[in-house]
Amino acid sequence: MDTPCAERSESYIPNAIVGYGYTEMAMQEMDEQGFGSDTPSGARRVSGVSSSRRVDRQTGRAGFGAQFRLRFSRSVMPRTQKGRIAGAVALFASLGLLAGAGYEGQHFLLHDERFVVPGSSAIQIEGNSHLTRAQLLSVFGEDVDRNIFTVSLAQRRTELERLPWVEHATVMRLLPDRLRVSIVERTPVAFVRQGSKIGLVDRTGVLLDMDDDSETASKGAPVQYSFPVVTGVSEDDPASVRSARMKIYLKFASDLDSSKENISSKLSEVDLSNPEDVKALIPDHGTEILVHFGDSDYLDRYRKFEAQLPQWHTQYPKLASADMRYDRQVVLEMQAGASVPTNNTQTAEASDPTPAPIKHAAPRPAAKKTAAPERGRPHTKLAAMGQPHFPDESAPTGKHVISSKPARQ
Known part of the structure; x- marks a missing residue:
């Protein structure tokens, strides 16, 4: 209703x-x-x-x-012409006051003595362990007794990152008159031979010096490393080449250490000059054996070398190198002047009635002597990777290459 x-x-x-x-x-x-x-x-x-x-x-x-x-x-705008003129004058006056205040503020910040960096002690540095404070302060030499707002933080960060040991740097102002510098240093992964000196190299191929006046050395606690010496990485190579070769080394070391046995620390020297054939010097009973690993299956080939080595010691006491790149045979190289026993071939070929051929290679020039590492440097033999190392004998004038199949286990 x-x-x-x-x-x-x-x-x-x-x-x-x-x-x-x-x-x-x-x-x-x-x-x-x-x-x-x-x-x-x-x-x-x-x-x-x-x-x-x-x-x-x-x-x-x-x-x-x-x-x-x-x-x-x-309407928000004045209706009369006088009102509009008065509004415009008020607007420009307000803008002028703001501009004047900004100028006075800038003049105060740039010229007041309270914002002047008083000395090097006003520059705080953290994160350095290899670079000394003096080395880092050299970047800020012209900033002492200078207004803190005139210091270009981006430019100082770029200059710091040009130092080989500095991977990343941060620079900030601490008002009124201090600077804080925080750096991240590069992490070395191997020794590298640079002429007659031994240096370090990081994972990207950046070459690093081993400075005796490092911050840690001055404190009586030098950094201890346990790396093999890497060859085939030179400062004359482009950065892209060094980076690519260090990637090969990292893969090689990672594969060897995948068994959690830290096998890479047992290596004396690693040659990266040929990306398709990684070679390594392995210490063995006071001498070193050059092992060819190729470009893959590094751990498997090391296992095969390790398993056959005791038998090779008996058969070939003067063994200089072993080429493990082949699936069904191993090429062994003897030291120069070493005679091959007449029964070596039969012992090595016990599983195969066909005797292995013995090849006599053409003579080659004598190996160049390499400089011994300086005191305090890593204790490792620095033999040329393309040739076997002979600590007690003269340079080779020829070699014997024996092709043999691994004995069955």
């Missing part, structure tokens, strides 16, 4: 409902547009509400989809 209240529910909204949905400003504007309180039950008539706003007949509340439009007839 329709009641008068029900008929009025579409045209009138109770004061409480309107007050809940709109702000006081909106209600005042509705009063100014002629909406009075002469409607029944003291309700306000809202003709400005769009047609989408309806009141629920049962609940008597306005729907959530209601919209209400507010019109502002006053």
Whole structure:
């Protein structure tokens, strides 16, 4: 049954409902547009509400989809020409005050003595273990007695990262007059022969010097390393070549150490000059044996060499090198001047009735003598990797190559 209240529910909204949905400003504007309180039950008539706003007949509340439009007839800009001129003058005056304040602030920061770096003691350095404080402070020599805001942090960071030992550097200001330098040094992974000296090399092929005046050495605690010596990496090579060869070395060492036996530490020297044939000098009973590992299956080939070595000691006391690159045979090289026993071939070929051929290679020039490592350097033989090392004999004038199959186990 329709009641008068029900008929009025579409045209009138109770004061409480309107007050809940709109702000006081909106209600005042509705009063100014002629909406009075002469409607029944003291309700306000809202003709400005769009047609989408309806009141629920049962609940008597306005729907959530209601919209209400507010019109502002006053402009924010002055209406008269004098008002506009006054507004423009006020705007420019405000901008001038801001510019003046900025200039004064800049002048204060750049010329006040409180922001001047007083000395090298105001430069804090952390993270260095190989580089000395003096070496790092040389980058900041011109910044002493200089305003801290005129120091280019990006330029100083670039200069620090040019030092071979610095992998990453961070430079920051500590107001009012201090600088903090934090560096991350490179981590060496192998020794490298640089002419007559022994240095270090990191995983990316960056060559590092072994400075005796390092920070740790001055404290009486020099850093101890246990690396093989890497050859085939020279400072004359492009950085891309050194990086590629060090990737080969890291893969070689990682494969050997995958058995958790730290086999790579047993190597004396690793030659990376030929990426398709990684060679290593392995110490053995006071001498060294040159082993060819090829470019893959490093651990498997080392296992085969290790298993056959006791038998080779008996058969070939003057063994100089072993080529493990072949699947079904091993090529053994004797030291120069060493005679091959007549029964060696039969012993090595016990599993095969066909005797192994003995090849006599053409003579080659004498090996060059290499400089012994300096005192305090790693204790390792530095023989040329392309030739066997002969600690007690003269340089070779020829070689015997014996091709044999590994004995069955």
